[in-house]
């Protein structure tokens with residue numbers, strides 16, 4: 377008996393989406409088409425409930441200030457409380473962790489030469505809670521334990537796509553060496569194209585986003601080779617959040633030699649939500 381990664385989910389994390397849910401605005405004309413795109417995803421998650429979610433996201437200076445900036449941080453605590461800028465902490469359930477699986481992944485991944493920061497106390501912001509809300513709606517408790525995995529894509533230098541992709545492989549190896557019959561999903565969040573600052577604020581690049589989704593599905597290895605400056609130029613300063621999707625993709629079973637390409641369960645793209653292009657994918661291991 378061992379744990380395994382059954383599927384990966386990719387989604388943007390726009391804070392205004394969280395506010396729309398929390399303030400009961402999902403039926404408004406502006407929001408309705410966006411939430412419609414996640415209806416199949418909610419049904420899918422109900423039918424395919426994992427034992428744990430490994431949730432790759434970025435913190436936006438809520439858990440970590442400029443005083444301390446881990447590149448990769450794994451949440452090993454038993455629970456994580458919501459926090460946020462802007463609208464403030466969201467009225468969502470606390471996140472229950474999986475300390476045993478998290479500690480095992482930390483052990484295995486660090487021994488595979490990736491330097492993770494162990495975090496035993498941490499709050500989680502919209503980067504983590506908005507994807508949960510999009511996939512789960514407004515339950516009294518989240519459907520399963522969640523391991524928060526925070527990646528620095530806010531303060532330069534940020535990790536490269538290829539490092540993120542290889543880290544995903546190490547995470548898969550870690551999960552598969554866990555002694556317990558667990559179904560684990562890995563979620564890669566953030567993106568797609570957006571820029572919140574400077575003269576290019578409001579930038580959206582549909583062609584880039586479409587090509588990114590196509591390549592993420594069919595040729596993630598090549599996609600992982602793109603340097604971070606391509607993201608900044610083409611997808612905007614905050615588009616760099618997309619490297620986190622490569623961690624989830626690298627954990628899928630075709631990312632090593634001889635694997636079978638995943639099944640595309642759902643694909644959705646919508647422009648705009650707030651200042652951001654929203655992209656969403658569900659890939660299942662065969």
Ligand code: DHB
Nearest residue numbers: 390391436649650651652
């Ligand atoms: C927006 C998007 C983000 O990724 C974020 O962290 C904050 C704001 C936006 O589109 O408004």
Ligand code: FE
Nearest residue numbers: 389436566617
């Ligand atoms: Fe963000």
